Amino acid sequence: xxxxxxxxxxxxxxxxxxxxxxxxxxxxxxxxxxxxxxxxxxxxxxxxxxxxxxxxxxxxxxxxxxxxxxxxxxxxxxxxxxxxxxxxxxxxxxxxxxxxxxxxxxxxxxxxxxxxxxxxxxxxxxxxxxxxxxxxxxxxxxxxxxxxxxxxxxxxxxxxxxxxxxxxxxxxxxxxxxxxxxxxxxxxxxxxxxxxxxxxxxxxxxxxxxxxxxxxxxxxxxxxxxxxxxxxxxxxxxxxxxxxxxxxxxxxxxxxxxxxxxxxxxxxxxxxxxxxxxxxxxxxxxxxxxxxxxxxxxxxxxxxxxxxxxxxxxxxxxxxxxxxxxxxxxxxxxxxxxxxxxxxxxxxxxxxxxxxxxxxxxxxxxxxxxxxxxxxxxxxxxxxxxxxxxxxxxxxxxxxxxxxxxxxxxxxxxxxxxxxxxxxxxxxxxxxxxxxx
Amino acid sequence: xxxxxxxxxxxxxxxxxxxxxxxxxxxxxxxxxxxxxxxxxxxxxxxxxxxxxxxxxxxxxxxxxxxxxxxxxxxxxxxxxxxxxxxxxxxxxxxxxxxxxxxxxxxxxxxxxxxxxxxxxxxxxxxxxxxxxxxxxxxxxxxxxxxxxxxxxxxxxxxxxxxxxxxxxxxxxxxxxxxxxxxxxxxxxxxxxxxxxxxxxxxxxxxxxxxxxxxxxxxxxxxxxxxxxxxxxxxxxxxxxxxxxxxxxxxxxxxxxxxxxxxxxxxxxxxxxxxxxxxxxxxxxxxxxxxxxxxxxxxxxxxxxxx
Numbered sequence: 079x080x081x082x083x084x085x086x087x088x089x090x091x092x093x094x095x096x097x098x099x100x101x102x103x104x105x106x107x108x109x110x111x112x113x114x115x116x117x118x119x120x121x122x123x124x125x126x127x128x129x130x131x132x133x134x135x136x137x138x139x140x141x142x143x144x145x146x147x148x149x150x151x152x153x154x155x156x157x158x159x160x161x162x163x164x165x166x167x168x169x170x171x172x173x174x175x176x177x178x179x180x181x182x183x184x185x186x187x188x189x190x191x192x193x194x195x196x197x198x199x200x201x202x203x204x205x206x207x208x209x210x211x212x213x214x215x216x217x218x219x220x221x222x223x224x225x226x227x228x229x230x231x232x233x234x235x236x237x238x239x240x241x242x243x244x245x246x247x248x249x250x251x252x253x254x255x256x257x258x259x260x261x262x263x264x265x266x267x268x269x270x271x272x273x274x275x276x277x278x279x280x281x282x283x284x285x286x287x288x289x290x291x292x293x294x295x296x297x298x299x300x301x302x303x304x305x306x307x308x309x310x311x312x313x314x315x316x317x318x319x320x321x322x323x324x325x326x327x328x329x330x331x332x333x334x335x336x337x338x339x340x341x342x343x344x345x346x347x348x349x350x351x352x353x354x355x356x357x358x359x360x361x362x363x364x365x366x367x368x369x370x371x372x373x374x375x376x377x378x379x380x381x382x383x384x385x386x387x388x389x390x391x392x393x394x395x396x397x398x399x400x401x402x403x404x405x406x407x408x409x410x411x412x413x414x415x416x417x418x419x420x421x422x423x424x425x426x427x428x429x430x431x432x433x434x435x436x437x438x439x440x441x442x443x444x445x446x447x448x449x450x451x452x453x454x455x456x457x458x459x460x461x462x463x464x465x466x467x468x469x470x471x472x473x474x475x476x477x478x479x480x481x482x483x484x485x486x487x488x489x490x491x492x493x494x495x496x497x498x499x500x501x502x503x504x505x506x507x508x509x510x511x512x513x514x515x
Numbered sequence: 516x517x518x519x520x521x522x523x524x525x526x527x528x529x530x531x532x533x534x535x536x537x538x539x540x541x542x543x544x545x546x547x548x549x550x551x552x553x554x555x556x557x558x559x560x561x562x563x564x565x566x567x568x569x570x571x572x573x574x575x576x577x578x579x580x581x582x583x584x585x586x587x588x589x590x591x592x593x594x595x596x597x598x599x600x601x602x603x604x605x606x607x608x609x610x611x612x613x614x615x616x617x618x619x620x621x622x623x624x625x626x627x628x629x630x631x632x633x634x635x636x637x638x639x640x641x642x643x644x645x646x647x648x649x650x651x652x653x654x655x656x657x658x659x660x661x662x663x664x665x666x667x668x669x670x671x672x673x674x675x676x677x678x679x680x681x682x683x684x685x686x687x688x689x690x691x692x693x694x695x696x697x698x699x700x701x702x703x704x705x706x707x708x709x710x711x712x713x714x715x716x717x718x719x720x721x722x723x724x725x726x727x728x729x730x731x732x733x734x735x736x737x738x739x740x741x742x743x744x745x746x747x748x749x750x751x752x753x754x755x756x757x758x759x760x761x762x763x764x765x766x767x768x769x770x771x772x773x774x775x776x777x778x779x780x781x782x783x784x785x786x787x788x789x790x791x792x793x794x795x796x797x798x799x800x801x802x803x804x805x806x807x808x809x810x811x812x813x814x815x816x817x818x819x820x821x822x
Contacts, residue, residue: 154781157565161786179566179784269663269671272654279764330673331653333765339652346655473566477783488766491676513562 108406109138115410116156118171118393119146122357126218126414126423133413139406149173149393156180168401169410172215172394174206175281178473184396186212187411190404195412203392203431206468215394216415219428222378222390222466223289224457225258226344226352226362227251229374231265240264251376255293255318255387258351258379259327265350266327274351275340276319278333283319283486284479286353288469289389290315293381298470305478305507308500314382316489316496323490333487345369353378353387359454360427373450375457378465388465392431427451429458436462474510481506555790563787565780570787579791589792592763592770595682597799599771600750603686604743610690611697611742612735618698619705629702632695640692644759647688651675651760675761678768685769688756693749697742704738705731733817740811747803751796772796 117127130141144167145155153176159165160183172184187196196204199217207215231237232249241249245260252258262273276286287307288298296311306312322328329335329343337355344352345361347368362373378387395414397407413419420435421442430436436459443451469475482503489499559579563571583589618628635643650657651674662668675681708731716726754773757763763774776796780789 150782157781157784161565161568163568181566269654269659269669279762329654330671331676334675334761343654348654477785480778480783484764484767487764491766491768493766 106138111139114167115169116145165400168407172396174392184214215396217392217394217431220392227374262327268326273327285389289387293387295383305504308504313496356429356458386465390466478507559791561787565784579788596772607694610694614698615701640755644756648760651684681769700742704735736814744807
């Protein structure tokens with residue numbers, strides 16, 4: 079069985095290598111050229127960059143990294159570059175949520191890159207990477223959230239009996255967000271233990287609200303392009319966050335939480351259920367986690383429309399219109415998103431954007447006997463293929479999010495009711511839309 | 516020809532020499548300071564978006580200012596910044612004065628203590644923000660764990676969510692970071708203070724409080740007003756600590772002027788509107804600077820110093 083798996087992986091890697099050959103640069107093709115790049119920095123992004131010297135050796139080019147910052151800082155720097163007209167670099171890290179803001183800064187990769195490199199990426203991700211019909215980025219890995227839970231809570235006989243008596247149905251890992259609410263309230267014992275948690279500020283809460291809105295059957299914009307999230311579906315979506323906060327089933331500080339807070343909070347062992355990204359999977363089951371060996375994972379639950387939540391984003395690379403050697407840039411982007419590169423990121427727990435890399439990492443984990451990682455990649459792979467959806471493709475997503483999230487917070491902490499908060503946010507969003515003309 | 520000769524003569528006349536020598540400096544200041552100021556003032560009359568440079572040339576008159584003047588959230592942030600500034604500066608002054616008086620009385624290890632006192636100033640404000648964000652985290656933070664372990668409360672106090680507590684936590688971080696500025700300047704004042712008036716007060720039979728109230732404190736006030744002027748400009752632009760700890764939230768409860776301006780200008784890329792906000796907020800800095808300079812001049816006059 080192991081031998082069969084090894085052969086499959088080898089064949090898959092071989093086939094991919096052959097298919098990539100068309101997109102590879104010839105040896106020494108860019109001799110003496112210096113490619114200037116601005117890359118996202120941070121622990122989970124760095125391992126990929128250890129491959130850059132390989133590309134340099136292969137092509138004869140040098141890579142000069144002008145910036146290596148977190149994405150929010152990089153976003154500010156890129157906006158300043160656009161404002162000052164100083165686009166003197168070729169490749170920049172990008173993200174599907176941020177890309178629509180940058181207008182015509184980046185080229186359409188369909189024009190300058192080989193079809194093989196593009197077709198290797200999953201169709202869902204390519205669609206999310208396309209802005210106004212232009213493929214402005216090639217994704218290196220994707221993010222989508224699924225539901226982690228503490229297994230022992232669901233195996234406890236007393237919990238099972240008490241829950242059944244109180245809610246009238248069996249205690250099982252939740253299939254719907256309504257069940258998540260019931261179970262979170264049931265498990266909560268503040269301040270020692272909480273049912274669940276959520277990020278509560280910036281684009282984090284806007285995104286979480288957005289995916290809940292879609293799962294409830296709502297839309298963010300109506301057919302005329304006006305804000306439509308203050309609909310009954312929107313109110314239901316927001317009320318879910320409000321109810322959990324009022325019931326003290328989430329920590330009181332959640333309106334201030336970002337990704338690190340939810341991840342570290344769950345790993346500290348005092349939260350029962352946690353919707354989070356795939357990148358945390360290895361950490362939750364590591365020596366640093368208090369719930370090591372007791373973590374379960376299921377697909378993100380469904381809203382009342384029957385659709386699962388699946389807010390997704392992808393980290394990517396883009397090539398500037400101002401680039402003086404687009405072929406070198408295309409070769410570099412192609413190299414950093416090829417099979418071998420994606421496997422490097424996948425081994426750290428990040429979700430590849432190439433279906434062949436997902437299959438290969440599952441196979442590799444099976445051979446290594448790592449059942450947890452197999453389950454993680456199968457769950458996240460299925461979620462990416464069937465549930466994932468990006469934020470609305472508009473350059474106003476971030477500005478609207480900046481108007482929306484304080485109103486969501488106002489409802490969560492009880493300053494406004496859900497309808498009032500969403501109406502106020504919709505009015506501000508519509509003003510932004512009108513200003514754009 | 517005669518006109519040129521006239522200009523040359525005027526340029527090289529003795530009276531004009533200082534101005535001619537200062538001209539390069541004046542030109543540099545105009546380029547470095549005035550031009551960006553005028554440019555940002557101009558952009559406040561446009562819908563300038565960082566990501567759309569062409570919007571720089573669209574003039575919208577006072578629209579940004581009209582929006583700001585009718586924007587309740589902006590004025591709440593403005594008022595909160597004034598209140599925050601007043602509380603933080605006064606507390607920093609009181610703590611700084613206490614530390615300076617204590618250190619002034621130490622005869623051994625004073626240099627070491629002065630160096631240790633400077634440590635908080637050496638940290639990046641972002642680091643300070645992260646440090647206090649962790650301390651005040653309601654779930655895994657040190658403060659709640661300590662209070663619960665000591666049996667003072669069995670609740671998770673939402674330090675960074677409740678409006679008053681969150682502003683208190685931010686003020687605590689700001690005061691922790693910058694009280695030493697007051698302490699250093701006031702200590703410098705104590706070192707420079709002549710001994711004669713103090714000895715004369717002792718001869719006249721003044722007690723310690725009377726000596727402090729009528730001699731030491733008036734002598735230190737010019738130093739205090741200089742520190743207050745510097746800190747008022749700093750605090751009015753408070754951003755890093757607030758942004759790291761709460762980001763101005765939740766629901767705008769800790770929104771100060773510069774968290775609002777930075778989000779408008781950079782995250783939402785609406786630099787025209789952000790610059791209009793910044794120009795209105797400059798009024799605050801001007802008002803505080805004018806107030807403290809007036810007090811400084813009065814304090815120096817009281818001490819018989821320069822007018």
